[in-house]
Amino acid sequence: MLQQAPSAAFEPDVVVVGSGAGGGMAAYVLTRAGIKTLVLEAGRDYDPVAENSMLKWNHEAPLRAGSTPDKHFGYYDATANGGWTVPGEPYTVAEGSKFRWWRSRMLGGRTNHWGRHSPRFGPYDFKPYSRDGLGMDWPMSYDEVAPWYDRTEKLVGVIGANNGLENHPGSSPGVLLPAPKPRITELMIKAAANDLGIPCIPSHYAVLSRDIDDPHVPRQACFNASPCGRGCAIGAAFQTTTSLLPMAKATGNLRIVTNATVTRVLTGADGKATGVEYFDKAGKVQVARVRVVVMAASACDTAKILLNSRQGGLANSSGQVGKNLLDTTGTNVRGHIPALESRPRYNEDGLDVAHLYIPWWLYKEQAAGKLDFPRGYHYEIGGRFGAPGASLPLGGMEDGYGASLKEDARRYYGAQLSYTVRGEMIPNAGSFCELDPDVKDKYGMPVLRFHWKWTEHEIRQIAHGIKTAKEMIARLGGTVLTPDRPPEEAIEDGGVIIHELGTTRMGEKASNSVTDTFGKAWDVGNLVIVDGSVFTSNAHKNPTLTIMALAMRSTAHLVERMKKGEI
Amino acid sequence: MSVSRRVTLGWIAAASSTTALLGCDSQAPKSPKVGRWEDVALEPLTAPGYGQDPNLVDPMVPWPLTLSPSQRETLRIAADLMLPADAHSPSAGTLHLDAFIDEWISAPYPVMQADRPLIVSGLAWLDAESDHRFGKNFAQASDAQRREVFDSVAFKDKVKPDFVRPAEFFVRLRALMLGGFYSLPEGMKDIGYMGNTPSTGEYPGPTPEALAHLNAALVKLNLKPV
Numbered sequence: 001m002l003q004q005a006p007s008a009a010f011e012p013d014v015v016v017v018g019s020g021a022g023g024g025m026a027a028y029v030l031t032r033a034g035i036k037t038l039v040l041e042a043g044r045d046y047d048p049v050a051e052n053s054m055l056k057w058n059h060e061a062p063l064r065a066g067s068t069p070d071k072h073f074g075y076y077d078a079t080a081n082g083g084w085t086v087p088g089e090p091y092t093v094a095e096g097s098k099f100r101w102w103r104s105r106m107l108g109g110r111t112n113h114w115g116r117h118s119p120r121f122g123p124y125d126f127k128p129y130s131r132d133g134l135g136m137d138w139p140m141s142y143d144e145v146a147p148w149y150d151r152t153e154k155l156v157g158v159i160g161a162n163n164g165l166e167n168h169p170g171s172s173p174g175v176l177l178p179a180p181k182p183r184i185t186e187l188m189i190k191a192a193a194n195d196l197g198i199p200c201i202p203s204h205y206a207v208l209s210r211d212i213d214d215p216h217v218p219r220q221a222c223f224n225a226s227p228c229g230r231g232c233a234i235g236a237a238f239q240t241t242t243s244l245l246p247m248a249k250a251t252g253n254l255r256i257v258t259n260a261t262v263t264r265v266l267t268g269a270d271g272k273a274t275g276v277e278y279f280d281k282a283g284k285v286q287v288a289r290v291r292v293v294v295m296a297a298s299a300c301d302t303a304k305i306l307l308n309s310r311q312g313g314l315a316n317s318s319g320q321v322g323k324n325l326l327d328t329t330g331t332n333v334r335g336h337i338p339a340l341e342s343r344p345r346y347n348e349d350g351l352d353v354a355h356l357y358i359p360w361w362l363y364k365e366q367a368a369g370k371l372d373f374p375r376g377y378h379y380e381i382g383g384r385f386g387a388p389g390a391s392l393p394l395g396g397m398e399d400g401y402g403a404s405l406k407e408d409a410r411r412y413y414g415a416q417l418s419y420t421v422r423g424e425m426i427p428n429a430g431s432f433c434e435l436d437p438d439v440k441d442k443y444g445m446p447v448l449r450f451h452w453k454w455t456e457h458e459i460r461q462i463a464h465g466i467k468t469a470k471e472m473i474a475r476l477g478g479t480v481l482t483p484d485r486p487p488e489e490a491i492e493d494g495g496v497i498i499h500e501l502g503t504t505r506m507g508e509k510a511s512n513s514v515t516d517t518f519g520k521a522w523d524v525g526n527l528v529i530v531d532g533s534v535f536t537s538n539a540h541k542n543p544t545l546t547i548m549a550l551a552m553r554s555t556a557h558l559v560e561r562m563k564k565g566e567i
Numbered sequence: 568m569s570v571s572r573r574v575t576l577g578w579i580a581a582a583s584s585t586t587a588l589l590g591c592d593s594q595a596p597k598s599p600k601v602g603r604w605e606d607v608a609l610e611p612l613t614a615p616g617y618g619q620d621p622n623l624v625d626p627m628v629p630w631p632l633t634l635s636p637s638q639r640e641t642l643r644i645a646a647d648l649m650l651p652a653d654a655h656s657p658s659a660g661t662l663h664l665d666a667f668i669d670e671w672i673s674a675p676y677p678v679m680q681a682d683r684p685l686i687v688s689g690l691a692w693l694d695a696e697s698d699h700r701f702g703k704n705f706a707q708a709s710d711a712q713r714r715e716v717f718d719s720v721a722f723k724d725k726v727k728p729d730f731v732r733p734a735e736f737f738v739r740l741r742a743l744m745l746g747g748f749y750s751l752p753e754g755m756k757d758i759g760y761m762g763n764t765p766s767t768g769e770y771p772g773p774t775p776e777a778l779a780h781l782n783a784a785l786v787k788l789n790l791k792p793v
Contacts, residue, residue, distance in 0.1 A: 044620075053623035055763060058750045061626040062617055064667075066746075068676045070616045080620045087619065181772030184781050191790040209769065223765035230623075339784035344777040349762030350770045385760055388749040391742060392758075401649045401721045401741065402714075406656070406757070409749060413758050477788055 010255050012038035013562070015276055016294040017262045017305070020109030021544050022531035023296030024240030024248075025152075025551035030294075031253035033559040038288055039245075040260040040278055042297070043105030044080060048112065048241045052233035053078075054226040058389040066390030074389070078113040078231030078239075080106035088442030092449045098493040099450035101300060101500070107258055108241035109298070110498070111544070112231045116206040116238060116353055117380065118158050118545035120149050122167035124363065125539035128426075131367075132374045134457070135426045138536040139508045139517040142169065145549060150175050152549040156238045157212050157219065159351070160204030166363045177209045179355065183348050185383035185417055186356040188340065192475040193358055198468070200381070203357035206238035206545070216250035217243060222351045227387075237352075260286070263445050264309045265293050265527065273527045279443050292526045292558065292567060295504075296551070299325070299533035300433055300448055303503035307435050308445050315504070315521035320514050323432045324502040325450070326538040329377065329423035329458045330492040333466055334481040335473030336395035340383075340415040348385040348414070357381055358419075360540060373460035377423030377540045379469065385414040395481050416481065419472065421465035424540040426457050427502060431494065452494035463487040499543050501535035519554035526567045528558050602729035603695035607688040612675045632666075633673040634687075639665045641690050641705050648713055649744050656757035659748045667747040668740070682739060689736030696733070 014030055016023045019041040030037040053076040058065040061075040068075075072083040081087065082104035093099050104110045123142040128135045150172045159177045162170030179202035182190070190200035207228065212219040212235075219235030219242065228237040235242040248254040259281035266287065268274045275289040295302045303322045307313040313321045360376030386393075394412040398405060425431075430453030435446040466487065470480050507513025510522035519534050521527040530551035532543050561567050614630040634642070646668075647660035672683040693705040693716060701712050708716070720726060720734040721741075748754045773781070782792035 051623060055765065056623070056626075057752075057763065059752075061623075062628045063671060063674055063679070064746055064750045068616060068674070068678075070619050070676070071621070075617075075621070075626060076623055083619065085619075178769075180770045184773050184777050187773075187781060187793050188785070191785050191793065192788075195790055222770075223767065224770045225763050225765045339788060344774065344780050345759035345761060346774045346777050347761040347764065347771075348773075349764075350772075385762070387763055388755060388758065388760060389746060390750070391746040392749045394745070398741070398745070399721075399723050401717055402651055403653055405741070405745075406650060406653060409745060409758055410655075413749075475788070475790075 010036065010038075012036045012255065012288065012290050014038070014292040014294055015040060015288045015290045016296055017276060018042075018109060018296035018298065018301075018531065019107050019240060019245060019256065020111050020296065020298065020531070021240065021547045022551040023294070024108070024111065024244035025548045026294045026296055026530045026555045027248040027254055028244040029552055029555035029559060031248040031251040033563075034251075034253060035559065035562065036253050037248070037255070038290070039254065039256045040262055040276065040288065041107050041109075041256060041258045042261040042301075043082070043107060043109070043258060045258040046080060046107040046112065046241055048078075048108070048231050048239065049233045051231075053230050054233055058387060064390040073113065073229060076227070076230045078229065079104045079110075082106070089447070090439060090441065091447050092436045092439055094449055094451045097450060097452040099452040100493055100495040101448075101450070102495070102498045103298070103301070107256070108239050108245065111239040112241060113229045114239075114544060115542065116228055117357075117542040118153075118156070118204045118206045119359070119378075119541040120169050120171075120204075121145070121539045121541055121546050122169050124167045125537065125541065128375070128537045134374055135537050136505070136507060136512070139506055139513075145553065148549040148553040149545070152545065152552055156206050156243070156545070156548065157208045158204050158206050158545070159202075159209045161202040163199070163201045163359070165199060165201070165359060165361070168359050176204070179203075180209060180351050182355045183350060183384055184343065185340065185348075185414075186354070186381060188337070188476060189358075189381050189383070189417060189472065190356055192472050196471060196475060198358060198472070199361050200356050200358050203354050203380075204545075205351070205353040207351050207353055208236045209351065214247065217246045219243065224347075224351065225349050226352065228352045261443060262297065262305055263443050265295070265305060265314055267310065267314065267524065271524060273524050292528065292562065294555070294558070295527065295529045295533075296531040298531055299500040299503045299535075302529060302531055302533045303433055304435075304445075304448050306504065315514055315523045315527060317523050318510060318512055318514060320505060320512065322434050322448075322503050324427040324505050325431045325433055325452075325500065326425050326427060326502040326535065327494050328497040328499040328538060328540060328542070329425055329454070329462055330421060330497040331462050331466060331487075331490045332418060332420045332482065333469035333473070334395070334416055334418045335476070335478040336397060336412070336416050336481055337473070337476050337478040338415070339477060340417075342411050343414060345385065349387075354380055354382060371464065373457050373464060375424035375426060375457065375461065375540070377421050377461055377465050379465070380420040380422060381418065382420065383414070383417035417473065417476070417478070419469035421462060421469070422497065422540055422542070423458065423461045423465065425538055426455065427537070428453055428455050433503060450494070454488075454491060454494075458491060459487045462491045466490060499532070499538060501532040501538045501543055504529050504533040505536045506534045507536060518557040519550065520558075528554055530554050601732060603699050604692050604732045605688065605695070607684060607691055609684055609687060612673065612680065612683075614673075614675050616675050628670055630673055630675055632669040634669045637706070638687070638690050639669060641693055642668050644706055644713065645693065645740065646744060648710075648717060649741060650748050656753045659744055662748060662751055662753060664744050664747050668743055671743060671747075682743070685736050685739055689733065689740060692733050692736065
């Protein structure tokens with residue numbers, strides 16, 4: 001348990017709103033620089049060791065641990081008081097839009113259960129507008145961020161291997177942890193992909209394949225069991241509750257208050273931030289007065305707090321707060337592979353995460369105008385002897401009953417492959433969030449209303465992803481199990497991939513962006529944003545690693561400014 | 568017997584609860600009878616779920632079970648027929664799959680509440696069909712007679728028009744029983760799931776036997792072996 005009793009003696013210089021990927025990293029950097037830091041977390045305290053459900057069996061939980069509206073990702077998912085709905089904190093969706101918003105109300109936020117897939121953005125990804133004229137360039141280059149990726153990967157612990165592929169940059173020597181051996185299903189996917197000219201390489205995940213020694217917070221290498229989504233009591237799968245937060249606490253400069261829901265950033269007559277207003281566990285309004293406010297509430301909650309902080313929104317002279325809302329495109333194609341039927345059994349859990357993946361590979365074709373969509377995607381590949389739960393996936397090949405049904409189960413178990421498309425979305429004017437004029441949450445604050453639109457760029461990209469997955473399944477002599485749907489229907493709704501980004505984007509100019517390259521709000525010099533809301537674009541590469549690398553870079557810059565007495 | 572203690576306690580606590588079966592007197596609209604199938608009308612369940620922050624270390628089922636003893640008996644017999652004992656594992660009935668199905672359809676969540684009328688109506692259909700053919704209900708019928716009833720709904724592309732709804736019931740029941748059965752220790756052992764077992768050191772990866780099988784398959788597909 002990381003929360004400490006409030007103490008009058010603790011006078012924070014900085015308040016960090018949120019304890020997930022961005023907030024955890026900001027707290028780590030600040031406290032190690034000797035700066036007294038208060039972290040306010042809207043959710044409850046969470047003990048990743050005492051509360052962990054690792055190694056429990058599906059049959060020990062209600063409904064074989066399957067998904068319900070109370071626990072959308074299954075009974076054991078490390079999400080507390082959250083999911084697609086949060087009690088007392090509704091949101092609305094504009095007519096004609098489809099959007100879903102995943103939140104978690106616990107210390108560590110969504111890092112307790114996240115997918116841990118951690119690819120780097122590449123040089124093209126920071127300059128998308130320069131490359132194809134769409135969206136906006138980031139205010140920095142890949143080369144400026146690369147050292148922060150190295151430091152973040154080293155701190156977080158990332159498995160993988162450098163691959164030398166275009167726009168998939170490598171890490172410095174000694175940074176990555178060894179990649180685990182691929183599973184049979186992954187080797188099969190790789191064989192067919194390579195035959196079709198498609199790469200399939202070790203994936204990068206924030207999971208340890210070696211111990212990480214730390215005097216205060218030692219973390220153990222993965223013990224090759226238990227789904228990462230349950231949270232990781234041994235610290236192998238990265239989450240802030242077993243790493244950055246206890247490391248920050250060990251400095252003596254950290255105070256965490258949980259059940260503290262920030263509703264507004266407060267400002268003085270000079271326009272500078274003076275602190276934040278929050279509701280405590282008892283529902284009483286509290287104020288934290290500080291020199292600097294760091295926002296890390298997640299892209300949409302940060303936008304909500306800024307929009308609620310004053311008429312017209314705080315730090316919003318550009319009008320961009322809440323705009324440019326992004327998610328990742330997603331769809332899934334599954335196939336049944338006869339060659340995998342009745343294959344020899346072995347323990348296929350591995351590190352739970354995918355050991356191989358298919359990165360985007362058609363940059364040259366895209367640059368040459370040979371494709372009808374401008375931005376790439378990757379496949380997260382799957383298929384294994386998975387832990388049976390509420391359903392046993394046999395690809396619908398089972399039939400009848402009795403002795404032959406048991407034979408079917410043995411034959412078809414582990415004989416399906418899955419190709420999950422994750423692609424880049426380009427900001428568009430139809431995708432944003434704003435304050436709902438009518439609906440308020442339990443704190444009396446206006447809630448977010450979401451608007452969502454996919455454009456032809458995303459739809460055509462998904463069509464390509466589906467077509468190519470089918471070709472790979474066909475190359476393996478398999479049959480496609482996923483029903484044929486047009487890409488407009490096959491694409492997941494906005495928000496479903498849970499990569500919300502872009503609502504306070506950074507940029508070169510105060511006129512069209514909310515923050516500068518270091519997450520410093522153009523309008524409010526002592527307000528720094530370190531969550532996914534600052535993303536100028538959303539490459540198809542899962543964002544959390546980049547959130548952390550940028551949070552480290554922005555917070556280090558903040559520390560410099562504070563040490564120089566600039567704020 | 569591989570049911571956790573807390574789950575079992577939940578079942579025992581629920582044993583006194585009454586069934587919400589209303590039968591023909593209900594106000595709810597009924598679909599026209601097709602063959603021996605009739606959609607049974609049920610009162611909605613009002614028990615709470617386990618909430619958004621349940622205890623993950625010591626799980627329990629908080630809702631009462633709703634099936635009657637005779638419905639449970641029909642389910643148990645159906646489970647034994649669906650997944651009978653063989654050299655690899657016991658039968659589904661002896662592993663209490665009837666209790667799992669009861670837990671499932673009694674859960675106050677939309678997916679389970681969509682399954683509930685299908686399963687309850689299906690259990691009634693097993694009796695009605697058996698009575699129509701043999702003059703006795705499913706439990707009283709012989710093993711061969713029960714198989715005859717199953718045979719009319721169990722096989723893809725061989726379901727006659729009068730049996731479309733009963734076949735939907737059967738497919739759903741089979742899916743629930745497959746998940747319920749193979750997630751038990753006896754089922755996992757049968758199917759060869761060897762995970763959820765911690766080990767130290769690097770993940771060893773596929774066995775030589777598994778790799779040999781893969782390479783034989785790749786050669787047949789004219790792909791490069793690993």
